[in-house]
Amino acid sequence: MNPQPAEAFARLEGVAKSFGAVRALAGVDLAVPPGRMLGLVGHNGAGKSTLMQILAGALAPDRGSIRIAGRDETRGWDVRRAHGLGVRCVFQELSLCPNLTVAENARIMHPALSGWGWRRRARALMRAALDALFPGHGIDPDRQVGSLPVGQRQMVETARAFSETDTAVRLVILDEPTSSLDAAAAANLLAYTERARARGIACVFISHRLHEILGHADEVVVLRDGQVASASPAAGLSEAALVERMGEVRGEEEPGATAATSRSGARRLSRPARASLGERFGIDVRAGEVVGLSGLAGHGQREFLLAAFAAAGHGGRAAHGEGAVAVHGSAAHVSGDRQNDGIFPLWSIGRNTTIGLIRRLARAGILPLRAEAALAARWREALSIRAPDIETPILSLSGGNQQKVLVARAFATEADLILFDDPLRGVDVGTKRELYHHVRAAAAAGRAFLWYTTENAELVHCDRVYVFARGVVTDQIPRAELTEERVIRASFATPADLSRHGG
Numbered sequence: 001m002n003p004q005p006a007e008a009f010a011r012l013e014g015v016a017k018s019f020g021a022v023r024a025l026a027g028v029d030l031a032v033p034p035g036r037m038l039g040l041v042g043h044n045g046a047g048k049s050t051l052m053q054i055l056a057g058a059l060a061p062d063r064g065s066i067r068i069a070g071r072d073e074t075r076g077w078d079v080r081r082a083h084g085l086g087v088r089c090v091f092q093e094l095s096l097c098p099n100l101t102v103a104e105n106a107r108i109m110h111p112a113l114s115g116w117g118w119r120r121r122a123r124a125l126m127r128a129a130l131d132a133l134f135p136g137h138g139i140d141p142d143r144q145v146g147s148l149p150v151g152q153r154q155m156v157e158t159a160r161a162f163s164e165t166d167t168a169v170r171l172v173i174l175d176e177p178t179s180s181l182d183a184a185a186a187a188n189l190l191a192y193t194e195r196a197r198a199r200g201i202a203c204v205f206i207s208h209r210l211h212e213i214l215g216h217a218d219e220v221v222v223l224r225d226g227q228v229a230s231a232s233p234a235a236g237l238s239e240a241a242l243v244e245r246m247g248e249v250r251g252e253e254e255p256g257a258t259a260a261t262s263r264s265g266a267r268r269l270s271r272p273a274r275a276s277l278g279e280r281f282g283i284d285v286r287a288g289e290v291v292g293l294s295g296l297a298g299h300g301q302r303e304f305l306l307a308a309f310a311a312a313g314h315g316g317r318a319a320h321g322e323g324a325v326a327v328h329g330s331a332a333h334v335s336g337d338r339q340n341d342g343i344f345p346l347w348s349i350g351r352n353t354t355i356g357l358i359r360r361l362a363r364a365g366i367l368p369l370r371a372e373a374a375l376a377a378r379w380r381e382a383l384s385i386r387a388p389d390i391e392t393p394i395l396s397l398s399g400g401n402q403q404k405v406l407v408a409r410a411f412a413t414e415a416d417l418i419l420f421d422d423p424l425r426g427v428d429v430g431t432k433r434e435l436y437h438h439v440r441a442a443a444a445a446g447r448a449f450l451w452y453t454t455e456n457a458e459l460v461h462c463d464r465v466y467v468f469a470r471g472v473v474t475d476q477i478p479r480a481e482l483t484e485e486r487v488i489r490a491s492f493a494t495p496a497d498l499s500r501h502g503g
Contacts, residue, residue, distance in 0.1 A: 039217030086170030098146030292462030329416030336422030350390030
């Protein structure tokens with residue numbers, strides 16, 4: 001179904017891959033011309049990341065061929081060979097070494113960074129790449145990668161992929177490259193890909209943010225159940241048409257249809273306005289509400305969520321800057337950085353789901369395995385987690401299905417307050433709609449949600465939104481008054497702006 005231009009730089013033919021009983025790819029053909037961006041979309045588990053790992057040399061296909069610049073490279077195709085031919089990948093689950101600095105991570109990819117003075121050259125290489133992609137990034141090349149927030153780690157991984165030493169970049173695979181970035185950083189990256197393509201660099205762009213695909217890709221390939229479902233030019237396609245091709249057509253639901261319409265529920269979280277910092281707005285979350293946190297990434301939203309989680313576990317109060325946050329009731333936290341702060345990688349789906357419930361389930365110090373399995377199976381079915389059974393290793397799942405497991409874990413705890421730290425990062429549109437429905441139903445039943453998201457489109461599901469800038473809440477926006485322009489304006493507010501408006 002996919003056109004096969006003779007001038008394609010990379011061509012995959014009949015590629016198949018299985019992981020035990022899970023068939024990830026079932027004979028995929030794909031061609032990537034130079035200087036073009038191929039958009040690759042599909043629901044979680046459709047095979048997108050597996051296909052790109054094969055193209056990047058990180059996985060070997062069970063069958064099929066790989067041709068680069070017209071030459072069959074199937075035999076002996078690996079990451080080293082791919083890099084030598086100019087193929088780079090920004091992995092969805094980042095490939096950086098967290099115990100090394102930004103500059104040291106550059107040396108891993110670039111063997112030419114060796115000998116006397118290699119650190120100086122590595123620093124200069126990464127600083128130049130970061131400056132070109134993300135102006136004003138604020139990342140020190142001597143900073144240890146593990147100490148960076150996930151958004152900055154995403155920037156480093158992307159900059160490293162586009163950096164060049166002795167080998168020219170010819171194809172960059174971008175697997176959910178904007179999922180951890182705020183709107184400004186994502187716009188910078190997409191603008192840079194336009195300039196890269198003008199130099200003849202090919203790009204494969206995987207994203208569940210369909211507006212990014214349609215706004216920047218030249219062609220769009222849809223994968224469904226490990227096969228190419230369609231391939232066509234991006235021009236003239238709509239998001240609705242793409243969702244239909246992905247194989248799951250759902251009518252748009254009314255945002256926040258079952259969310260709270262008043263603030264009469266029991267208070268679940270509170271933090272007064274900090275007048276010493278110029279804040280005019282405290283933060284208040286009540287039972288039955290879905291409350292959003294927005295603003296540019298790295299401006300204090302995650303720190304606030306962690307302070308709230310700490311408060312729930314330490315008598316209901318915890319310090320937050322020059323104030324204190326109070327939590328009334330139990331809380332569960334869902335991290336968007338699932339690899340570092342979410343999943344237990346050696347465990348099954350079932351055990352990852354129930355780990356927060358061990359004390360509640362245990363009887364006289366003994367864990368009833370049948371009850372534990374039944375609970376995990378119920379949540380697997382409720383959230384449509386795509387796996388043969390609950391004993392499936394969690395690492396065999398797609399990123400989006402791993403994230404579903406983390407959401408299931410939080411829901412299963414029956415916590416009064418659920419803290420969402422960008423939980424739908426890298427999750428497909430159909431899954432997002434399912435989770436929106438579950439959130440609304442849980443809120444209608446009396447649960448409270450505090451939801452940080454880097455996607456402004458998700459804010460329509462919140463009763464109101466608090467916008468952060470430089471660690472300070474700069475605006476409180478009811479859903480009825482929510483506009484992207486107002487969110488952006490508040491995201492760049494300064495202390496002087498707050499003062500002028502009565503802070």
